[in-house]
Amino acid sequence: MPSQIPVILVAGFLGSGKTTLLNHLLTNRSGTRVGVVVNDFGSVNIDALLVAGQVDSMVSLSNGCMCCVADASELDDMLGRLAEPSARIDVIVVEASGLAEPQSVIRMVLASSHERVRYGGLVQLVDGAEFESTLDTHPELAKHLRYADLVVLNKEDRLDEEEREVVLALVEQLAPGTPVITTAHGRIDPGLLFDAKPEDTTVARQLSFEELLRHDHHLHSAYQGVTFRSPHPFDPALLMAFLDDRPAGLYRAKGFVHFAHPEHRQKFTVHAVGNYLSFERGRWRAGEARETQLVLIGTGLDEAAITERLTACLDPSGDADPAAIFRVLRHC
Numbered sequence: 001m002p003s004q005i006p007v008i009l010v011a012g013f014l015g016s017g018k019t020t021l022l023n024h025l026l027t028n029r030s031g032t033r034v035g036v037v038v039n040d041f042g043s044v045n046i047d048a049l050l051v052a053g054q055v056d057s058m059v060s061l062s063n064g065c066m067c068c069v070a071d072a073s074e075l076d077d078m079l080g081r082l083a084e085p086s087a088r089i090d091v092i093v094v095e096a097s098g099l100a101e102p103q104s105v106i107r108m109v110l111a112s113s114h115e116r117v118r119y120g121g122l123v124q125l126v127d128g129a130e131f132e133s134t135l136d137t138h139p140e141l142a143k144h145l146r147y148a149d150l151v152v153l154n155k156e157d158r159l160d161e162e163e164r165e166v167v168l169a170l171v172e173q174l175a176p177g178t179p180v181i182t183t184a185h186g187r188i189d190p191g192l193l194f195d196a197k198p199e200d201t202t203v204a205r206q207l208s209f210e211e212l213l214r215h216d217h218h219l220h221s222a223y224q225g226v227t228f229r230s231p232h233p234f235d236p237a238l239l240m241a242f243l244d245d246r247p248a249g250l251y252r253a254k255g256f257v258h259f260a261h262p263e264h265r266q267k268f269t270v271h272a273v274g275n276y277l278s279f280e281r282g283r284w285r286a287g288e289a290r291e292t293q294l295v296l297i298g299t300g301l302d303e304a305a306i307t308e309r310l311t312a313c314l315d316p317s318g319d320a321d322p323a324a325i326f327r328v329l330r331h332c
């Protein structure tokens, strides 16, 4: 199967800054070809972006709130159109309307009939200045937060230090362990959401991300990367147990792994965003050494503990239960 295109949902209550974030992503997307689904074109400066070649394909849902679209096929048709190989889209961003229930939209993406698309995670925006009072009137927001893979605490310019801490504590209480990034005007690093080429998870790409972590002070202060390398294969059951119970704060994991299974000695590319997990089977190049190279990215990661846990998942003698490989193959 060809590489799949991640579909990232951007959700958040009315006015939390979804469109602002989307515009920021689109104007800072480097070489990534982004397809966008929005509820209405009005708020995204689509003409300017199209002229500047900053958006590659854009479709709009006609009838307002996308989680109320009785016929989920409308969204699915759009995903299908954006995923056409001829569109050469790398990533699709769906801006959910302010009142949309993210869980309904997630379900629609997961149920997509297009095998070229896959769910790529939920980015939930929180209006730092309004969150507490909005929660009073819309307690369902607490539930939305639990589905988030990344919380963006926006409008930090409207908060003093104390207020910021209060909102952060509230978010942590509602979505324990979920990575949170604080920003103003949606200015998050697009590299947190998509690679320049998602199908190209080469080591060079991962290292350049690490470089980014080192050089971008703002990002560095919020995010960290942990690199794990080993020549040994993984025990599939133990690796899956690790991935099922990911360290708190982990947002992304990507890289290559291999197993000692007699029929599955391929090079598996692993890609995890939030709760999403996929493996792709590939080939080792002639003479290429079998090696596991994983990069884990998140907030507040305990590097020593993660390294220890991953080391414990290795299978140096190659005698892991061969049946356990099916737990991995289910995600291929």
Ligand SMILES: Nc1nc2c(ncn2[C@@H]2O[C@H](COP(=O)(O)OP(=O)(O)OP(=O)(O)O)[C@@H](O)[C@H]2O)c(=O)[nH]1
Residues within 6 Å of the ligand: 012, 013, 014, 015, 016, 017, 018, 019, 020, 021, 043, 097, 098, 099, 154, 155, 156, 157, 158, 183, 184, 185, 186
């Ligand atoms: N002060 C401040 N204003 C912001 C920030 N981010 C966005 N805004 C403003 O907040 C308002 C709402 O932002 P939008 O990006 O339209 O929010 P939205 O979530 O798309 O809104 P809906 O489409 O109504 O759900 C706009 O006037 C933005 O300029 C921020 O970080 N700080």
